[in-house]
Amino acid sequence: MKTLADLQAIKENLQSQMDLRNESHADTRIAVGMATCGIAAGARPVVTAFSDSVQEHKLHGVSVTLMGCIGLCSQEPIAEVTTPKDGKVIYVKMTPEKAKRVVEEHIIGGNVVKEYTIDNNK
Amino acid sequence: MEFEELSLNILDIALNSVKAGASLIKISVTASTESDRLVVEIKDNGVGFDVNAYEKETAQRLNQDSAPKKSGGNGLRLFKESAEKTGGSFELFSEKGSGTSVKAEYILNSPLRAPLGDMAETFAALMLSEGERDLVYTCVADGEGFTVNTAQIKEQNGNAPGKNYGTIKFVKDFIKENTENINKNRFF
Numbered sequence: 001m002k003t004l005a006d007l008q009a010i011k012e013n014l015q016s017q018m019d020l021r022n023e024s025h026a027d028t029r030i031a032v033g034m035a036t037c038g039i040a041a042g043a044r045p046v047v048t049a050f051s052d053s054v055q056e057h058k059l060h061g062v063s064v065t066l067m068g069c070i071g072l073c074s075q076e077p078i079a080e081v082t083t084p085k086d087g088k089v090i091y092v093k094m095t096p097e098k099a100k101r102v103v104e105e106h107i108i109g110g111n112v113v114k115e116y117t118i119d120n121n122k
Numbered sequence: 123m124e125f126e127e128l129s130l131n132i133l134d135i136a137l138n139s140v141k142a143g144a145s146l147i148k149i150s151v152t153a154s155t156e157s158d159r160l161v162v163e164i165k166d167n168g169v170g171f172d173v174n175a176y177e178k179e180t181a182q183r184l185n186q187d188s189a190p191k192k193s194g195g196n197g198l199r200l201f202k203e204s205a206e207k208t209g210g211s212f213e214l215f216s217e218k219g220s221g222t223s224v225k226a227e228y229i230l231n232s233p234l235r236a237p238l239g240d241m242a243e244t245f246a247a248l249m250l251s252e253g254e255r256d257l258v259y260t261c262v263a264d265g266e267g268f269t270v271n272t273a274q275i276k277e278q279n280g281n282a283p284g285k286n287y288g289t290i291k292f293v294k295d296f297i298k299e300n301t302e303n304i305n306k307n308r309f310f
Contacts, residue, residue, distance in 0.1 A: 004274065004275065004278060004296075006292065007275060007278045007279060007289065007292060034133070034137060034247065034251075035137075036134050036196055036197050036200070039125070039130050039133055039134050040123060040125060040130070044130065044133060044240075044243050044244065044247050045243060047247050047250055048243050048246045048247060048250075048294065051246065051250055051287050051290055051291070052287070052291055054287050055287035055288050055290075055291050063285070064250055064285070064287070065250055065251065065252050066137070066247065066250055066251045066252065
């Protein structure tokens with residue numbers, strides 16, 4: 001069983017990540033709708049998939065957070081991804097797998113995953 | 123509408139505490155075979171609200187069939203119903219300025235009780251919400267249990283501000299493993 005003492009190891013790991021920081025991801029924000037409608041549609045594993053993926057790829061400057069209902073309940077789970085390059089992109093009907101792809105292609109690769117955006121799902 | 127897992131109700135209610143500006147949110151899940159109860163409590167020190175006014179508003183809303191069914195504001199009702207349909211009970215205490223406490227008591231072995239579900243994911247999602255606050259989760263089943271306190275974790279991490287995705291992953295795994303260790307498919 002893990003104990004909280006294991007966090008010391010995480011702290012050291014965090015230190016090494018800081019040294020490798022990649023400034024190109026600064027000011028990148030991922031917000032997942034977590035109002036009652038979002039939760040019911042499956043937003044919880046989507047936000048944790050984003051968080052885990054940011055951790056796995058050791059991305060620095062990317063913030064993963066929650067947001068409220070933006071009035072598009074039938075399109076939930078919704079994720080808003082804001083980058084300096086593309087501004088705000090709204091992804092709809094998200095899943096954990098789609099979240100991983102958005103991190104890899106949009107945030108790391110710099111290419112919006114068009115097939116998941118709200119404009120292509122009306 | 124209802125949630126498939128109680129841990130989703132818990133996330134929904136705890137996010138009300140986040141919105142209420144709480145600097146401390148305490149969640150506890152206690153199962154007892156002897157009393158055949160599963161008790162879920164969520165307490166915060168947020169702004170609180172007027173319970174009477176809330177109940178009046180809810181009653182009015184339910185009477186307005188023509189009103190659009192918005193999902194906002196349904197969380198407490200969903201949580202209440204999830205407990206009461208098992209034959210359990212629900213209590214809500216809140217006062218302006220002194221926080222809110224919600225307690226749902228389920229009949230542990232009722233076939234109508236939804237599974238607790240993934241509390242590790244619920245806690246991780248709470249750690250991802252905007253702003254800084256302390257979160258405490260305690261889970262006990264027949265006297266065996268564990269606690270996670272983000273204030274303690276923060277201290278061990280040298281009180282660095284902001285989110286640390288490595289820590290969030292660690293806490294998620296910690297809750298998952300410990301829940302499995304005490305549960306062994308018996309309680310939740």
